[in-house]
Amino acid sequence: MLRLINSVEEYSALTEAYSAHKLYCNDYIQSGVDELIKANSLFEIHTEGNLYLFVKKAIGYRLYYYISDTSEVADFTNINNIVVEILYRGEKYYPQDEIEYLTKCGFEINLIRDQYCGLYKDLHIFDIPSDISILNARDIEDVHYASTLFNNSFDTLSGDYITEAEYATLLGRNQMFIATDNQGNRLGALHQTIDKGVAWISHIAIEPESRGKGVGKLLVSDFIKRNYTTDKQRYMLWVQHQNKRAVSMYEKFGFKYLNKSTISLIKR
Numbered sequence: 001m002l003r004l005i006n007s008v009e010e011y012s013a014l015t016e017a018y019s020a021h022k023l024y025c026n027d028y029i030q031s032g033v034d035e036l037i038k039a040n041s042l043f044e045i046h047t048e049g050n051l052y053l054f055v056k057k058a059i060g061y062r063l064y065y066y067i068s069d070t071s072e073v074a075d076f077t078n079i080n081n082i083v084v085e086i087l088y089r090g091e092k093y094y095p096q097d098e099i100e101y102l103t104k105c106g107f108e109i110n111l112i113r114d115q116y117c118g119l120y121k122d123l124h125i126f127d128i129p130s131d132i133s134i135l136n137a138r139d140i141e142d143v144h145y146a147s148t149l150f151n152n153s154f155d156t157l158s159g160d161y162i163t164e165a166e167y168a169t170l171l172g173r174n175q176m177f178i179a180t181d182n183q184g185n186r187l188g189a190l191h192q193t194i195d196k197g198v199a200w201i202s203h204i205a206i207e208p209e210s211r212g213k214g215v216g217k218l219l220v221s222d223f224i225k226r227n228y229t230t231d232k233q234r235y236m237l238w239v240q241h242q243n244k245r246a247v248s249m250y251e252k253f254g255f256k257y258l259n260k261s262t263i264s265l266i267k268r
Contacts, residue, residue: 001045001078002043002044002045002054002079003043003044003045004040004042004043005037005042005043005044005053006037007037008033008034008037011033011037011042014044014046014051015027015030015051015066017051018046018050018051018066018068019066021068022066022067022068023067023068023070024065024066024067024095024097024098024101025065025066025067026064026065026084026085026086026087027053027064027065027066028064028085028087029042029053029055029064036055040056041055041056042054042055042056043055043056043061045074047069047072047074048069048072049067049068049069049072050065050066050067050068050069050072050074051065051066052064052065052074053065054079054082057161058161058163059081059156059157059161060080060081060082060083060156060157061079061081061082061083062082062083062084062085063082063083063084064084065084067098067101070097070101073104073105074105075105076105076106076267077106079267080267080268081157081266081267081268082107082157082266082267083110083157083158083264083265083266083267084102084107084264084265084266085158085262085263085264085265086098086099086262086263086265087260087261087262088260088261088262088263089259089260089261090259090260090261094263095263099263099265102265103265105267106267107265107266107267108265108266108267109263109264109265110155110157110158110263110264110265110266111155111158111240111241111242111263111264112240112241112242112261112262112263112264113238113239113240113241113261113262113264114238114239114240114241114247114257114260114261115236115237115238115257115258115260115261116236116237116238116239116250116255116256116257116258117234117235117236117255117256117258118234118235118236118253118254118255118256119231119232119233119234119235120224120228120230120231120232120233120235121231121232122254123224123235123253123254123255124252124253124254125221125224125225125253126214126217126218126221127221128218128221128222129218131181131182132179132180132181132187132215132218133179133180133181133182134177134178134179134180134218134219134222135177135178135180136174136176136177136178137170137171137174137176137177137178137189139171140167140168140171142171142176142178143167143170143171143176144164144167145178145186145189146176146178146189146191146203147162147164147166147167147170147176149188149189149205149207150162150189150191150203150205152205153205154203154205155264155266157264157266158264158266160202160203162191162203170191175191175192175193175202176189176190176191177189177190177191177192177219177222177223177226179215179218179219186207187206187207187210187213187215188204188205188206188207188210188215188216188219189203189204189205189219190203190204190219190220190222190223191203191204192223192227194227197229197233197234198234198235198236199223199224199227199233199234199235199236200235200236200237201220201223201235201236201237204216204219204220216246216249217249220249220250220253223235224253235255237250237255238262241261
């Protein structure tokens with residue numbers, strides 16, 4: 001049974017109690033735990049050996065944990081739609097033992113994402129032809145279009161699902177960009193965020209009938225030019241390891257793999 005965590009002090013006491021002898025830990029929420037508690041979104045289950053933290057999302061839960069006893073198999077039978085992510089530093093540090101433990105608990109491997117980075121001075125930019133326009137989302141309808149395209153293009157559990165409650169903020173911050181042809185047909189969209197001066201591609205998706213026509217390449221070129229400040233401007237993104245076409249595109253731009261990946265596992 002999930003139990004709501006009601007204070008930062010309660011969270012701190014739990015994590016301190018289970019951190020001393022941990023074998024595995026993926027507690028990436030520490031810096032944002034205060035907001036999660038205010039939103040009544042942080043829950044826990046604990047046993048003698050292990051602590052499991054659950055963050056309520058638009059769809060399902062994200063799991064974080066402190067595992068000390070791998071002989072103790074967690075029973076999440078009554079909790080549906082859980083995703084867990086493990087961060088690791090390249091193939092040499094692939095978390096096989098952790099994955100085997102989670103598999104015993106009912107999870108199955110979903111996908112791997114790799115982190116890429118580039119400096120402006122090292123990146124190649126492609127010209128945008130006159131019959132394609134890339135513009136800021138003009139209204140909530142544009143944001144709705146882009147968000148729906150993203151949500152339908154990626155796994156709803158492991159992807160960053162965008163809810164309607166976020167639309168106004170995304171519009172106000174000019175974070176959504178739409179590619180259209182001369183007839184005004186939408187071809188795809190890109191969602192960017194800026195964090196500590198670094199420009200991130202948060203989402204990018206292309207309409208099925210427009211894929212393979214260079215629309216993604218044009219959206220990324222526009223993203224690079226739009227966020228230029230100096231030749232040392234940094235750009236970053238995560239890309240699915242299995243999506244070889246997308247990986248090839250980013251490498252042609254000059255993005256480099258940072259030897260940093262995450263693997264997600266899910267329990268439906």
